[in-house]
Amino acid sequence: MIKLYFAPRTRATRPRWLLEQLGVPYELVNVDLEKGEQKQLPYLRIHPLGKVPALVDDDVVVFESIAICMYLADKYIDKKLAPALGTPERAQYYQWMLFAAATLEPAVADYYEQTQGLPAEKRSPEATAKAKERALAAIKVVEHAMLGKMYLVAEKLSAVDIVVGSVMRWAESMKLLEGAPDLASWLYELKSHAAFKKAMA
Ligand SMILES: N[C@@H](CCC(=O)N[C@@H](CS)C(=O)NCC(=O)O)C(=O)O
Missing domain, CATH: 1.20.1050.10 (Glutathione S-transferase Yfyf (Class Pi); Chain A, domain 2)
Incomplete structure (x- = not known):
């Protein structure tokens, strides 16, 4: 299942908003920014700069909130939240x-x-x-x-x-x-x- 590495009141709300709009299942993995979890292993293997959000979907690992949104909208193209290629x-x-x-x-x-x-x-x-x-x-x-x-x-x-x-x-x-x-x-x-x-x- 898709895992979204998330912290509230951050740019991670952006892909979460899209996941909710798509209505697809996902797991929210809270990264405690106060405790500095984003700057520690194993999270640094997912996001080398130690920021949220990041997304793991089997062997696909994506960081940058907007890239994650573009990936998701294309993955679920049948949900029609991205226009067709080449239009x-x-x-x-x-x-x-x-x-x-x-x-x-x-x-x-x-x-x-x-x-x-x-x-x-x-x-x-x-x-x-x-x-x-x-x-x-x-x-x-x-x-x-x-x-x-x-x-x-x-x-x-x-x-x-x-x-x-x-x-x-x-x-x-x-x-x-x-x-x-x-x-x-x-x-x-x-x-x-x-x-x-x-x-x-
Ligand atoms: N351009 C990146 C920015 C990521 C970013 O700056 N995330 C902040 C939260 S909004 C963060 O993780 N801050 C914690 C830190 O830098 O330690 C994106 O859109 O994903």
Whole structure:
């Protein structure tokens, strides 16, 4: 059975949310971050940087939350949470998956570091303002793409809504979505799914 190495309130909630949405069986393996289990053997054999999440599915071992989501959506392609290969929708799906990983999340994470993560002496008003500007610009791109739409791709829920939605949730918790009411309602709809509630429980 699929094993998801997990800790609550981390990026591990992302693949858990998707697993719940797919409705497939999986085992949750809690990694105690407080005790530093992620930095010890045997976990380091699964994730060499000692981070969560990681997924083990027989002889498939994957880390990086977004890669795990892409693997799962393809493995259970019959559940229709990923568009078919080679279609225009698949191109958009890749675009938003990579936008989340490479552009949106780094900007939101920098803002988090400048406002909460770093010790006060390492924060600066200039870096905070820059991080906020970068985060808001990335959020605007998604907001624009969502105009008049219920979901990011192909007018139906897909794994990319869960991935981008999970980053937006983080942004929302830092009040970065206040100028984007349409995004807030898309997120509200995503969060109303039982799968989201189970993953965050
Ligand atoms: N890009 C990675 C980030 C993984 C990551 O930073 N995980 C954090 C929790 S959100 C972690 O394991 N922190 C504990 C540590 O670094 O010791 C992913 O999306 O999987």
